[in-house]
Ligand SMILES: Nc1ncnc2c1ncn2[C@@H]1O[C@H](COP(=O)(O)OP(=O)(O)OP(=O)(O)O)[C@@H](O)[C@H]1O
């Protein structure tokens with residue numbers, strides 16, 4: 001590997017809704033990331049002018065790439081971080097992709113003994129109800145979670161709420177908001193030591209940019 005390539009920071013970027021907000025934040029921090037990539041199908045984006053390479057990943061896989069060190073750093077929702085529980089450093093709250101994780105039920109929900117709970121986040125949901133001392137049966141789904149109570153698969157769901165539009169359009173209600181969610185900057189433990197200067201300098205730039213917004 002050439003010396004120049006060795007110094008490149010590999011960044012696992014979540015495709016989809018977080019990417020646009022993350023690349024905007026990088027631009028605000030003075031890193032010229034072309035907006036042409038907001039809708040790209042390219043999986044590896046080389047950005048030598050900012051000393052980075054973006055690896056365009058499915059959001060849930062970002063902590064895996066970072067834990068294994070094929071990416072030095074990554075951007076990921078706190079929801080995924082809590083669920084995946086990977087061995088990575090969480091460096092910074094980027095304050096983007098704000099939403100919340102909530103327990104949701106039908107508009108006319110009633111208390112249920114041992115309710116069935118559908119979710120993309122079985123570990124987080126199990127731990128939440130365990131800590132409350134409530135027995136539940138958790139069912140893992142991968143999307144359109146709101147369908148589960150509508151068609152009788154589950155009594156409750158644990159899912160993300162942002163504007164509340166999905167709930168309103170489907171006659172569902174937020175019973176309990178359980179965690180605020182934003183995206184985080186994470187780092188591989190070895191990369192954090194070996195590429196400390198580059199990672200710390202990016203972290204500082206982003207932190208200053210975020211601080212200037214509030
Ligand atoms: N409605 C929302 N508003 C804001 N942020 C959200 C919302 N839903 C999810 N997020 C955040 O964005 C992250 C990625 O969500 P996104 O919907 O892009 O991916 P996904 O559904 O996991 O992926 P895919 O669409 O590839 O299956 C979530 O992990 C969460 O942190």
Ligand SMILES: O=P(O)(O)OC[C@H]1O[C@H](OP(=O)(O)OP(=O)(O)O)[C@H](O)[C@@H]1O
Nearest residue numbers: 143144145159160161162163164165166
């Ligand atoms: O409160 P709102 O603004 O309506 O946002 C909440 C919705 O957004 C996310 O779904 P997403 O678009 O990721 O779809 P999927 O989970 O079905 O893949 C989340 O799972 C909710 O369904």
